Structure formats: C-alpha cells, structure tokens
Amino acid sequence: MLHGRSSELAVVDRLLADARAGRSGVLVVRGEAGIGKSALLDHAVADGFRVLRGVAVESESVVPFAGLNLLLGRVVDQAGSLPPNQAAALRSALGLAPPDGGHCHLVGLAVLTLLADLAERSPVVCLVDDAHWLDPGSAAALLFAARRLEAEGVVMIFAARDLHAPPFPAPGLPELRLTGLSPEDSAALLDAHAADLPRYVRDQIAVEARGNPLALLELPAAQREGHLPAAHAHRVGALPTHSRIQQTFADRIGALPAATRELLLVAAADDTGDPGVVFKAAALLGVGPADLEPAERRQLLRTADGRLVFRHPLIRAAAYRGAPLVRRLAVHRALAEVSEDAYRGALHLAAATTAPDEDVARVLARSAEDARGRGGYAAVAAAYQRAAELSPDVGRRGRRLTAAAGAAVEAGQFDRAGALADRAADLLDDPLELSRVAHIRATLAGEQGRYAEAATLLSRAARCAAHEDRVLAGDLLFAAAQNAWTARDLAAVREIDAQAAGLPGASEVHALARAALGLEGGDLADALAALRELVAARREGCRSNAVLAWWLLLLGDDEAAFDWAAGLERESRAAGALGVLPRVQAYLARVLLHLGRFRDARATAEEGLRIAADVGQVFSVGFLHSVLAELAAIEGDEERCRASVARLTGGPPRSIRAACALALLDLGLGRHEAVLERLAEVAGGAYRLYAIGSLPDLVEAAARVGRPAVAEDAAAWYERWAEHTGQAWARAVARRCRALLTDEERWFTEAVELHRDSGHPFDRARTGLLYGEWLRRARRRSEARVHLRAALDEFDRLGATPWAARARAELRATGESRSRPGPDPLSTLTPQELQVVRLAAEGLSNREIGAQLFLSPRTVGYHLYKAYPKLGVASRVELGRLDLGG
Numbered sequence: 001m002l003h004g005r006s007s008e009l010a011v012v013d014r015l016l017a018d019a020r021a022g023r024s025g026v027l028v029v030r031g032e033a034g035i036g037k038s039a040l041l042d043h044a045v046a047d048g049f050r051v052l053r054g055v056a057v058e059s060e061s062v063v064p065f066a067g068l069n070l071l072l073g074r075v076v077d078q079a080g081s082l083p084p085n086q087a088a089a090l091r092s093a094l095g096l097a098p099p100d101g102g103h104c105h106l107v108g109l110a111v112l113t114l115l116a117d118l119a120e121r122s123p124v125v126c127l128v129d130d131a132h133w134l135d136p137g138s139a140a141a142l143l144f145a146a147r148r149l150e151a152e153g154v155v156m157i158f159a160a161r162d163l164h165a166p167p168f169p170a171p172g173l174p175e176l177r178l179t180g181l182s183p184e185d186s187a188a189l190l191d192a193h194a195a196d197l198p199r200y201v202r203d204q205i206a207v208e209a210r211g212n213p214l215a216l217l218e219l220p221a222a223q224r225e226g227h228l229p230a231a232h233a234h235r236v237g238a239l240p241t242h243s244r245i246q247q248t249f250a251d252r253i254g255a256l257p258a259a260t261r262e263l264l265l266v267a268a269a270d271d272t273g274d275p276g277v278v279f280k281a282a283a284l285l286g287v288g289p290a291d292l293e294p295a296e297r298r299q300l301l302r303t304a305d306g307r308l309v310f311r312h313p314l315i316r317a318a319a320y321r322g323a324p325l326v327r328r329l330a331v332h333r334a335l336a337e338v339s340e341d342a343y344r345g346a347l348h349l350a351a352a353t354t355a356p357d358e359d360v361a362r363v364l365a366r367s368a369e370d371a372r373g374r375g376g377y378a379a380v381a382a383a384y385q386r387a388a389e390l391s392p393d394v395g396r397r398g399r400r401l402t403a404a405a406g407a408a409v410e411a412g413q414f415d416r417a418g419a420l421a422d423r424a425a426d427l428l429d430d431p432l433e434l435s436r437v438a439h440i441r442a443t444l445a446g447e448q449g450r451y452a453e454a455a456t457l458l459s460r461a462a463r464c465a466a467h468e469d470r471v472l473a474g475d476l477l478f479a480a481a482q483n484a485w486t487a488r489d490l491a492a493v494r495e496i497d498a499q500a501a502g503l504p505g506a507s508e509v510h511a512l513a514r515a516a517l518g519l520e521g522g523d524l525a526d527a528l529a530a531l532r533e534l535v536a537a538r539r540e541g542c543r544s545n546a547v548l549a550w551w552l553l554l555l556g557d558d559e560a561a562f563d564w565a566a567g568l569e570r571e572s573r574a575a576g577a578l579g580v581l582p583r584v585q586a587y588l589a590r591v592l593l594h595l596g597r598f599r600d601a602r603a604t605a606e607e608g609l610r611i612a613a614d615v616g617q618v619f620s621v622g623f624l625h626s627v628l629a630e631l632a633a634i635e636g637d638e639e640r641c642r643a644s645v646a647r648l649t650g651g652p653p654r655s656i657r658a659a660c661a662l663a664l665l666d667l668g669l670g671r672h673e674a675v676l677e678r679l680a681e682v683a684g685g686a687y688r689l690y691a692i693g694s695l696p697d698l699v700e701a702a703a704r705v706g707r708p709a710v711a712e713d714a715a716a717w718y719e720r721w722a723e724h725t726g727q728a729w730a731r732a733v734a735r736r737c738r739a740l741l742t743d744e745e746r747w748f749t750e751a752v753e754l755h756r757d758s759g760h761p762f763d764r765a766r767t768g769l770l771y772g773e774w775l776r777r778a779r780r781r782s783e784a785r786v787h788l789r790a791a792l793d794e795f796d797r798l799g800a801t802p803w804a805a806r807a808r809a810e811l812r813a814t815g816e817s818r819s820r821p822g823p824d825p826l827s828t829l830t831p832q833e834l835q836v837v838r839l840a841a842e843g844l845s846n847r848e849i850g851a852q853l854f855l856s857p858r859t860v861g862y863h864l865y866k867a868y869p870k871l872g873v874a875s876r877v878e879l880g881r882l883d884l885g886g
C-alpha cells in the first residue's frame with residue numbers, strides 16, 4: 001500500500017486501463033530522491049502486461065545505449081521481425097552486430113516498432129527508473145518512441161530526480177510531480193512499518209524525514225541497527241533529504257563485514273548487474289558470492305531476473321562514494337581486466353588511472369571509434385575527452401580534444417563542443433589541425449544563426465588548410481561563401497571569392513559569389529546563370545545536398561526542385577537519416593505550396609516540425625512555420641496564420657517571411673493598405689530574394705488603392721527575374737502585374753495563355769479572378785464568367801476560402817449565382833491520415849507505412865480505421881479507386 005498517493009496511483013491506473021483497451025500512454029514522474037517514484041513504478045507492474053524495466057546508473061551515462069541494453073536486452077531476440085534497417089540499427093546499438101554508424105533516432109524507430117510488436121500479444125509496460133542517468137543515445141531513442149505512441153497498447157513511464165542530478169528534458173510529454181507526504185500520511189506509514197519503535201522516536205523520525213517516504217522507511221531501520229542515536233537530529237538535520245538518506249545507507253554499509261563491503265563496491269562500480277562480471281572481478285580481489293549474504297539479509301542488494309540489483313540507487317551511490325579512493329581504483333582495475341565490452345573496459349581502465357598514461361589514452365581513443373560506429377556520439381565525445389586528459393603529449397591532447405568537440409557537435413551538445421574546441425585551439429600549432437578546430441567553431445556558429453561569424457571562421461580555417469590540404473581549403477571557402485551570403489555580408493562574399501582563386505573548387509565559389517551578388521542587386525541574368533552552373537556542378541554525386549532545392553526555387557524551377565527534394569526525402573526516410581529530414585522537408589513543403597498541393601505541403605511541414613523537435617534541429621523550424629503561415633493565410637484562417645508567424649520572431653529573413661505571410665492574409669481579406677505597410681521593406685529591394693513570391697501581392701495591393709507607383713520598381717525587378725528564369729508560370733504572373741499597373745488587357749491575355757500549360761494553380765486562379773474582375777468592369781459579363789468560374793473552381797478545390805468568396809461575389813455581379821460546394825472528403829482527414837491512406841492505396845503494408853512515416857504499424861492501422869468512414873470506404877482495395885491527389 002502506498003500511503004498518501006491515491007491521486008497519483010489513479011493516474012497510473014488510467015494509463016494501464018487505456019493500454020488494456022489498445023491505447024498507449026506516456027508519463028514522466030519527477031521528484032526528489034526517495035519521494036516514491038520507484039514505488040509508483042512498482043505499482044505499474046500489473047498482471048497481464050509484458051513488463052520491461054530498467055534502472056539507469058550514473059557511470060553508464062557515457063556508455064552508448066547502455067540504458068537501452070538494460071531495458072530491452074531480454075527481448076532483442078525479437079528484432080528479427082523488424083524492417084532490416086531498423087533491426088540492424090538496434091542490434092548495432094546494443095553491441096550485437098558490427099557498428100554501422102546508425103543514428104539514435106533510427107534506433108528509436110526500431111524501439112517503437114519492437115514495442116508495438118510485443119503489444120500484439122499483450123499490453124506492454126516499459127519502466128525507466130533514474131532516467132536522468134540515461135546515456136544520451138538511449139534517452140533520445142526512448143523519447144523518440146514515446147512521442148509516437150498512439151494506438152499500440154504500450155505504457156512508458158520515466159522516473160527522474162528533480163534535484164542533485166542532471167536534467168532529463170522531455171518536452172511535450174505529460175508529467176507528474178511527487179511531493180512529500182502530509183504529516184497524517186507520514187504518521188500512518190510509520191505506524192505500519194515502525195510500530196515497534198516508541199511514539200516519540202517515530203515523531204522525531206517524521207520531523208527528520210520531512211514527508212519523504214524512503215526516509216520514513218530507512219530511518220527506522222537505521223535506528224534498529226544502532227546507526228541513528230536519539231540525538232541524530234543534531235547530527236544530520238541540516239542536510240538535504242537525499243544526503244540524510246545516503247548518509248543512513250553509508251552508515252549501514254559501514255557496519256558490514258569488510259569482504260561484503262568490497263563486493264558491494266564491485267557491484268556499484270560495475271553497474272551492469274551481471275553476476276558473472278561482478279563475481280569474476282571480485283575473485284581477483286579475494287572475495288566471492290558467499291560474502292553477499294549480509295547485504296542481502298539487510299535488504300541492501302538482491303538478485304532479480306538474473307541480475308544484481310541495489311534496492312535503491314542511493315544505496316549504490318553510498319557503496320561507491322563511501323569507499324576509499326585506493327579501493328575504488330583497485331576495483332576499476334579488476335573490472336577492466338574481466339570486462340568483455342571494449343568500451344566499458346576502457347572506461348574502467350581510465351577510472352583506475354590517476355596520472356597521464358599514453359597507453360590508457362590510446363585504448364580509450366580506440367574505444368571511442370567503436371562507440372561512433374554504434375551511433376553514440378555523446379559517448380565518443382566523453383571517451384575522447386577523457387583520453388585527452390590522460391595524454392602526456394600536448395599535440396595528441398589537442399587532437400583528441402578536437403575529436404571530442406566534433407563528436408559533441410554530432411551529439412547536439414553545442415556548449416560542450418565550444419568549450420572543447422577552445423581548449424584544443426590553445427594546445428595546437430599545426431595549421432591543418434587548427435583548421436579542423438575552426439571548422440567545428442564555424443559549424444556551431446552556423447547552427448546558432450551566427451552566419452557572419454561562421455563565414456569568418458571558415459575563411460580562417462581555409463587559410464590554415466591551404467598549404468596542407470588544398471581540396472579541404474576549397475570546400476571550407478565554399479561553406480564560408482554560403483554563410484556570408486546568408487548573413488547578407490556581400491563584402492565578405494567578394495573577399496572569399498578572391499581568397500579561393502587558384503584552389504580546387506574555386507569555380508564553384510565564384511559561381512556562388514556571382515549568384516549572391518547578382519540576386520542582391522547586381523546582374524540578375526548572370527546570377528541566375530551562375531545558379532544553373534552550381535546546380536549542374538553539384539547535382540551529380542551530391543544527393544545529400546538539400547540546399548540545391550533552394551537554388552532551384554530561386555531559379556523558379558519548382559518541378560525540378562520537387563524532384564530533387566522528394567528524392568532526397570525518400571532516401572532520408574529509407575536510411576532513417578532524421579538529422580537531414582527536417583531541412584529537406586522544409587524545402588519540399590515550400591515547393592508543394594508553390595505547386596498548389598496544399599494538403600501535401602501541410603502534411604510535410606507538420607511532420608517536419610515533429611521530427612525537428614525530436615532531433616533538436618532549430619534551423620528548419622522557422623522555414624516550416626512560414627509554409628504553414630502562408631497556407632493559413634490563403635485559407636483566411638487568421639488565428640492559425642498568426643500562431644505560425646509567432647514562431648518566426650527575429651531578424652531577417654525570418655521577419656521578412658512573417659511579413660509576407662501576414663501580407664498575403666491581409667490581401668485575401670481586402671486589407672490593402674496593410675499589405676503596403678508590411679511589404680514596404682520588400683519594395684525597397686533589401687530582401688527581395690526572400691520574398692520573390694510576395695512582390696505580386698505588393699503590386700495587387702498598390703493597384704487596389706490606386707498607388708501603382710509604389711510597386712513599379714518591385715514589379716520591374718520581378719519581371720526581369722521571371723524572364724531570366726524562362727518559367728512560364730513566373731512570366732504569366734509578371735504579365736498579370738503589368739496588367740494591374742497599366743490597366744491594359746493584352747497583358748492579361750498573355751498571362752492567361754502562359755498559365756495554360758504551367759503549374760501554380762493558385763497563381764493561375766488569381767490571374768483568372770483579376771482578369772474576370774477587369775472584364776466585368778468593362779461590362780463584358782459573359783467573357784468575365786468564363787474566367788471567374790475557372791478561378792472559383794480552383795479556389796474551392798484549394799480551400800482558399802476568402803479568394804473563393806471574392807470570386808463568387810464577382811460571379812454573382814455578372815448575373816450568375818454559384819452555391820458553395822460540399823466538403824471534400826480529403827479535407828476531413830488529418831495531415832497524418834492523408835499520408836497514411838495514400839501509402840496504403842499504393843499497396844504498402846502497415847509495417848512498410850510505419851517505417852516510412854516513423855510510426856508503429858498499429859498506429860498506422862488506427863489512422864486507417866479513422867480515415868475509412870471519412871472517405872466512405874471499407875478496405876484498401878476501395879482506397880485504390882479514390883482520387884487521393886499527390
């Protein structure tokens with residue numbers, strides 16, 4: 001019985017009841033040490049559930065996927081049923097297959113699928129205690145899976161300590177915070193478990209425990225064993241609760257026989273709980289299994305599921321920290337000798353070493369590369385950092401710190417990476433090594449939006465590398481030019497272009513400089529020609545270059561941009577490359593928006609945001625929200641538009657994208673003066689590159705308020721850009737702009753003709769609406785109806801509500817009335833349901849769909865179950881007969 005926890009137990013019971021009904025749930029339980037988190041997890045061990053349980057430990061927090069190994073080690077034999085790339089990633093992460101460099105998020109997808117498979121036979125409860133000590137790879141994989149649980153019948157509960165422990169961030173997951181028991185509940189707990197003690201002693205213990213359940217249980221035990229005299233309050237009362245409890249455990253351990261204390265120390269230092277490893281190491285120290293009995297009798301340590309388990313993590317901490325340093329060093333040497341895991345053995349060897357030692361440093365560096373192959377970049381960083389600390393040679397120390405910094409970048413530990421890079425730079429004098437450090441610093445600056453600083457660092461790195469590795473120098477300068485362009489530092493672009501002269505890749509740096517300088521106010525024709533050169537140069541053998549889609553967008557070639565981005569998205573999904581995917585989806589969503597595939601654009605952007613949150617990628621979030629903001633603007637949904645715009649705070653170009661989305665909203669709602677105000681900065685030409693699509697909005701608003709001169713410069717630039725792209729849709733829009741500014745019909749007719757065989761249905765409908773309005777004002781009503789009908793049909797299909805209302809009103813003014821169409825069945829689907837039904841219609845199984853969309857097969861089935869009645873079908877066969885777009 002858990003005293004005083006009725007409401008908390010009810011939360012867990014609801015999760016279990018939902019899982020029995022096939023619904024999944026997640027909970028993060030937080031609180032101080034001993035507050036009852038583990039007891040709540042014990043309550044979740046329910047009949048009829050497959051229970052997976054693990055306790056993360058501090059010394060394992062640098063071992064790649066150690067937590068996952070403890071949790072899934074007994075079910076990993078079922079990984080054979082997973083999709084091949086997931087199975088390979090999971091086996092590699094758990095050390096059961098050769099390292100394959102897999103990403104922890106692909107491992108997370110494997111965990112999700114495995115849990116869903118287990119839940120096919122019975123509901124699953126997955127319990128992780130002391131989650132704050134999880135290694136980063138395990139934490140990322142488990143949280144990735146937790147965020148995607150929907151309809152599997154799986155419960156995941158993480159218990160994490162609030163104080164005196166590392167943070168365990170789990171944004172987006174429901175939390176339950178445990179606080180101390182009330183005086184009444186504390187008294188009831190003591191009455192139940194310490195009735196043999198006098199009342200005044202129990203009262204004193206209640207005051208000392210401050211409502212902490214573990215303290216309420218352990219202080220009476222310490223009292224009985226003689227480790228808590230009557231004056232104990234004066235001895236430990238000033239200590240925080242976790243320290244009081246740990247001191248109590250330390251006193252109880254100190255009273256054990258020396259051989260038992262030694263065996264407890266081995267078990268605490270080992271952390272795997274493997275009796276074979278513990279007893280082998282203990283034998284080297286002269287102790288054996290029989291010495292465990294006094295600790296078992298006092299309920300400090302027990303055997304469960306074939307492992308040695310401390311009854312509470314604080315007992316482990318007390319057993320380790322209470323031992324003298326010389327004994328800890330001896331224990332780590334013994335564990336290093338018997339360990340069969342290279343990485344763990346290296347860590348024990350390092351823990352047993354107190355002075356610089358190149359042999360140990362070399363072993364640790366080798367183990368770091370093994371961790372890299374398993375996708376544990378945080379572990380790589382930790383191993384290289386410790387190897388550096390043990391390196392007697394200054395140069396080797398600097399190189400290992402550089403390697404640690406690079407791995408920390410890969411792990412997303414940017415502050416740590418920066419500090420390591422700074423330390424490395426102070427130790428190195430080799431130009432090539434210094435260039436690598438500068439590259440790391442530049443990567444950090446770029447990730448944090450400091451593009452000008454990144455360009456400067458990369459330029460310096462290229463100077464360092466130029467005498468040793470000219471190819472590397474050229475690559476660094478190309479990246480420098482990209483960052484300088486993003487920062488709109490055109491002077492730096494020119495300097496970098498000059499610096500690249502004579503180096504391999506100089507022609508590409510020069511092409512990038514021509515594009516940047518031309519699009520930012522120079523020779524527009526030459527800029528677009530340079531972009532075409534870049535696309536041609538980088539297209540072959542550079543499939544992962546997502547920025548190529550951006551260049552194609554600048555060229556107005558949306559079809560080519562779609563082909564490139566869609567292909568890269570497919571490859572990223574197949575490889576589980578989630579670090580790349582959000583950026584690719586940002587470009588793909590923008591292309592889909594241009595092509596009038598609004599549902600697909602929304603589905604892509606929303607999935608991109610979910611994945612970006614999972615992998616901690618900040619760059620793509622603003623870009624994805626700009627697409628969602630424009631979609632909401634087209635639909636006239638002001639609340640949704642402003643909510644997305646709120647995520648675009650900051651300087652240009654994000655502020656420009658925000659202005660463009662809000663201007664489009666205002667234009668659709670007839671607020672033309674507001675459009676001119678929002679796009680004034682764009683009209684000045686400072687940021688036209690980021691707002692090409694909004695220049696026609698500025699022209700239309702200016703024409704509406706009778707101030708065409710405001711938009712003439714922007715319209716002329718847009719027309720030059722459209723002509724040099726050679727794209728029919730862009731030239732059509734340019735003709736429409738000229739028609740609005742000159743009021744001459746011939747430009748409308750040319751625009752309509754150019755639109756005829758080109759994409760961009762939203763732009764085509766806008767042209768038809770404006771021409772229809774012009775014809776109606778000219779009293780040519782029958783001709784106007786033709787264009788207005790076509791525009792209305794397109795707006796209705798696209799869900800462009802305010803634009804459809806405007807077309808319907810114009811059509812009514814010609815004497816023809818058109819009722820609003822009924823809802824399109826596809827519009828009733830959520831973006832995720834739309835993705836699922838399209839893939840199902842192509843014949844993919846639930847498991848194949850789940851692998852593509854990073855969902856469990858059961859969740860895929862759940863989405864199909866919800867989508868079928870919305871579409872009026874009952875099977876996959878019927879789905880195949882529907883027009884699902886795409």
